[in-house]
Amino acid sequence: MRGILDAFPRMGIAHLPTPLHPLNNLSQHLGGPRIWVKRDDLTGLGTGGNKLRKIDYALRDVLDAGADCVVSGGVVQSNSARQVAAACAAAGIPCHLAVFEGRVEAGSERYYTSGNALLSDLFGATKHPMPWSSDPNQALKTIASRLRADGFDPAILPYGVSSPMGAIGYATLIAEIGEQMDRAPAAIIFASGSGGTHAGIAMGCQIGLQQTQAIGFDIDAQPDRVRQDTAAIMLAAGKRLGWIFDLDAIDLRSGMAGPSYGVPHEKCLEAMRLAGRLEGLVLDPTYSAKSLAGLISLVMDGTFDKADDIVFVHTGGDAAIFAYEPSQLGLMG
Ligand SMILES: Cc1ncc(COP(=O)(O)O)c(C=O)c1O
Structure with a gap:
């Protein structure tokens, strides 16, 4: 195996x-x-x-294909997005995150400022607020095409790095x-x-x-x-x-x-x-x-x-x- x-x-x-x-x-x-x-x-x-085990392979794959920045995302408290942000920081590559609002009702202000939200900021990710939709990967494509129009070559790590x-x-x-x-x-x-x-x-x-x-x-x-x-x-x-x-x-x-x-x-x-x-x-x-x-x-x-x-x-x-x-x-x- x-x-x-x-x-x-x-x-x-x-x-x-x-x-x-x-x-x-x-x-x-x-x-x-x-x-x-x-x-x-x-x-x-x-x-x-868990996402780091996926990112270990998925990020190598897109970097080897020549990407110069990464687009991923998740809800405000996404563990996945936080791990992508950390991996990009360690790899020295810019990270753009779609931050989906409206999927989870915030129980308090902490939801927006603490936990994973705080850590993704710490790891230097650029956040793009987006409304939640049943096809979250569409929003990642939108961010990637904006980056492409600005001359970048982004790679998408899909929602959940799945x-x-x-x-x-x-x-x-x-x-x-x-x-x-x-x-x-x-x-x-x-x-x-x-x-x-x-x-x-x-x-x-x-x-x-x-x-x-x-x-x-x-x-x-x-x-x-x-x-x-x-x-x-x-x-x-x-x-x-x-x-x-x-x-x-x-x-x-x-x-x-x-x-x-x-x-x-x-x-x-x-x-x-x-x-x-x-x-x-x-x-x-x-x-x-x-x-x-x-x-x-x-x-x-x-x-x-x-x-x-x-x-x-x-x-x-x-x-x-x-x-x-x-x-x-x-x-x-
Ligand atoms: C802590 C945790 N457990 C389990 C999962 C589920 O993993 P998957 O999205 O690959 O089904 C996630 C996904 O974000 C997660 O953050």
């Missing part, structure tokens, strides 16, 4: 491999299988997160898990939104961990769209890898997104507080806490054997919690 993935050049900016360790207190508390956490929140640069190359980068997670564990886990569980993380994990499992179920939890409250995007990315990435993936095997679960993207709900906040209290683990209420809530629901349903190993992928998002009022997270009283 390494041979297949190493054929593609990467930046080398993500700190890999990320640690994998058991969550003994949480496993004991739930009384189910042995739960492990794969710490993709610890990919290093710019406070880390390109075929980004997904190939994410398949390295499975190579690492295969190297780090004595036996294949029964399941790997993670948050799924723009499709690249899910595509990478599903492709990696089909190539190298065939006994393992890759279970994504929709956090966008759009499971059909997430499944379609995941399939499209796997199809395109398969062409670059010379591999035909089984798209029917995509396992995307719904029911943990809550009312909509970015809106915390009780089970998600309970999971977030549990991870903090039992393991000192920082989850965020938009992504990782929703996927842990999904994992907990599967354990409660008796989906797994006690003897199973289950890997929870901590995809990051820690910075975003500082954009919330404590009361929004059910903390401090």
